[in-house]
Amino acid sequence: MSQKPLELILARNLMTSLSTPAFLVDERGDLIFYNEAAGALLGISFEEQGRMHAEEWSHAVGPFGKDGNPLPIEELPTTQALRQGRPGHGTFTVRSAKGEDYEIESTALPIVAEGGQEGAMIFFWPRTNDTQGSG
Secondary structure, eight states: OOOOOOOHHHHHHHHHSSOEEEEETTTTEEEEEEEEHHHHTSSSOOHHHHBBBHHHHHHHHHBTTTSSSSSOOOSSSSHHHHHHHHHHEEEEEEEEEEEEEEEEEEEEEEEEEEEEEEEEEEEEEEOOHHHTOOO
């Protein structure tokens, strides 16, 4: 197993201490960590689930469109953050391990180091009635 870039290690440490649900993906978009708050929403901890390839986690967790099908990876804010090196934001549906769907808002922030793109942090939160009418 290769050494992970320091920026990803530091991002994981930061996310561990947050109560905001968050995912960490590498430069390919593979899920390499999510925090306890994300695990609570998804109904499964990262320790139980483990790492997942981008296609695998997009089919298991989402995000899903209004038709219930996974959204194309090319249309996701995470992809924008990874490929264009700039933040992305969107509103989506994710699915827990128990099959429950949640409407969320999500912001992806790229992690760019001296050597280039390393990955992205994706923060998300359940939509409430207050936020569903705006934006």
